[in-house]
Amino acid sequence: MNLSQTPKHIKVVIKTISAQSFLKKRLLSLGLSVGKEIEVTEMSLQKNTIKIALGFSAIALRMEEAQMIEVEVVA
Amino acid sequence: MKKLIIALVGQPNVGKSHLANALSGSNLKIGNFAGVTIEKALAVFTKESYSIEMIDLPGLYSLDDFSADEKVTKDFLMNESYDLILNVVDSTNLERNLSLSTQLMELNKKMVIALNMDDEAQKEGIEIDAEYMSQLLGIPCVKVSSKTKANIDILTKTILHISDSEIHASKLFFSDPIEIELQKITTFLDEKHFHHKIYSNRSIAIGLLLQRKHIYALMHEFPLFI
Numbered sequence: 037m038n039l040s041q042t043p044k045h046i047k048v049v050i051k052t053i054s055a056q057s058f059l060k061k062r063l064l065s066l067g068l069s070v071g072k073e074i075e076v077t078e079m080s081l082q083k084n085t086i087k088i089a090l091g092f093s094a095i096a097l098r099m100e101e102a103q104m105i106e107v108e109v110v111a
Numbered sequence: 112m113k114k115l116i117i118a119l120v121g122q123p124n125v126g127k128s129h130l131a132n133a134l135s136g137s138n139l140k141i142g143n144f145a146g147v148t149i150e151k152a153l154a155v156f157t158k159e160s161y162s163i164e165m166i167d168l169p170g171l172y173s174l175d176d177f178s179a180d181e182k183v184t185k186d187f188l189m190n191e192s193y194d195l196i197l198n199v200v201d202s203t204n205l206e207r208n209l210s211l212s213t214q215l216m217e218l219n220k221k222m223v224i225a226l227n228m229d230d231e232a233q234k235e236g237i238e239i240d241a242e243y244m245s246q247l248l249g250i251p252c253v254k255v256s257s258k259t260k261a262n263i264d265i266l267t268k269t270i271l272h273i274s275d276s277e278i279h280a281s282k283l284f285f286s287d288p289i290e291i292e293l294q295k296i297t298t299f300l301d302e303k304h305f306h307h308k309i310y311s312n313r314s315i316a317i318g319l320l321l322q323r324k325h326i327y328a329l330m331h332e333f334p335l336f337i
Contacts, residue, residue, distance in 0.1 A: 058175075065173035067207035092203045092235065 037109075039102040040086070042076050048107035049073050055104045063105075066095055073110060112157070115274050116164045116192070120184065120215060121199035122208050123170030126227045126257050128152070130199055131167045133257040134267060139167055149180050151187065158267055161274075166193065174214045188218060189325060195221040195274055202232035202239055202254070212248075216281040219314055221273050222250050225266055230256040249282035280311075292320060303335050 042048055050072045053060055067090050068074070077094065078087035084099050119127045128139040128148055137154035140147060152167040171181040174188070188196070198215055200208035205226075215222060226232075226239055244252045251269050255262045284290065296316035305312060307329070318326025 061173065061175050062177055065175070065207075065210055067204070067210075091206070093207070 037107055039074075039076070039088070039097070039105040039107050040099050042107060044076050044079065047073055047075050047110045049110055050105060051108050052106040053104060054106070055101070059101070059104075063101070067091065067093065068095070068105070074107070112160055112162045114164065115161050115271075116166065116194050117197050117270065118188065118193045118195070119165060119167045119197050119199060120188065120211075121170055121227075122172055122201070122204075122211055125170065125199050125201040125204075125208065127170060127199045128167050129257040130197075130225060130227055130255070131165050133255075133260055133263050135163070135165055137165075150183065159271060161271060165197075171211070173211055188215075193220075195223065195270065197270065198222055198224045199227050200224060202226045202228050203235055203237060205237075205239070213283060216248075216250070216283045217314060217317055219278070219281060219309075219311065221278050223266070223270055223273055224248070224250055224252040226252055226254045227257060229254040229261065230259050247282070249279050283317075289320065293317060296320070300335075305333070305335065 039048070050068065050070050052070065053063060053068065055063060072090060075089045076086055077089045080086070085096055086099065086102055087094055087096050119131055121127050124144060128141045131137060131152075131154050132139055132141065135154040135156040137156070139152050139154065148167055148169045150169065154165040154167065156163055156165075166187070168184040168187055169180040171177075171184045174185050176182050176185060196215055196218070198212050200212065212224065226241060229239075232239065239254060241252045241254045251273060253262060253266045253269050255266050257263070285293065293313065293316045296319060297312045300312040300315060307315065310318070310326070310329075315326055315330065319330065
């Protein structure tokens with residue numbers, strides 16, 4: 037499952053990030069890396085932007101970026 | 112009176128401007144959202160026998176040139192002269208903030224880390240062992256709160272103390288495979304008797320491995336034959 041398919045308010049763990057190096061670095065510096073626990077908290081009406089919670093911060097992502105992030109539900 | 116230039120660096124919305132105000136009594140514009148400071152701001156004040164110039168730079172997530180305001184900060188850090196980096200970090204988001212700190216450690220400048228928003232962190236139940244962290248990084252870390260003004264005096268004293276003492280080599284270590292390659296490059300440069308007046312051979316090796324453009328440009332100017 038990738039992050040764009042993740043329902044709201046379900047805790048997931050990042051498995052892989054399949055972005056090009058520039059975007060990958062950017063996501064990393066925002067705190068998104070493999071093994072991090074995140075949760076989708078909001079989704080825009082047209083479903084092209086999502087808001088995710090990571091620790092004490094919130095990050096907004098485009099749907100295309102969310103599709104690059106492969107996640108797994110926390111058991 | 113000795114002059115001291117301090118660069119305030121940190122990720123967006125960690126309280127750099129607020130901390131500058133708390134330290135210097137200046138009145139820089141602040142707000143609780145990212146991107147309030149969009150150009151360099153300057154606060155000047157005197158402490159003990161020092162005339163201190165504090166440069167408040169726009170926040171940035173990393174030194175990778177993502178946006179125009181991030182470039183302002185990076186260009187300043189690479190090209191201008193200053194005595195010390197005051198790295199402001201958000202105590203409630205330490206892990207993300209420290210990724211920038213590691214990049215700053217590559218710059219080989221005197222550095223002090225201000226663990227800001229300590230009051231918030233305590234409220235959230237986060238207790239940071241600043242002393243242990245200082246030992247690990249080889250950089251003094253001071254817990255402060257620009258809101259409650261807690262430990263602001265200690266931070267000022269630490270900054271003055273560091274500016275008086277010699278610069279220490281950074282304690283930045285990578286995972287084993289990278290360290291091995293760094294060692295190879297460093298040894299090669301040493302064997303060629305290569306010396307640069309700003310960068311150590313180790314930091315050049317790091318720059319080459321991490322594909323930093325400015326290091327590539329720099330090395331391009333020197334003929335080194337294998």
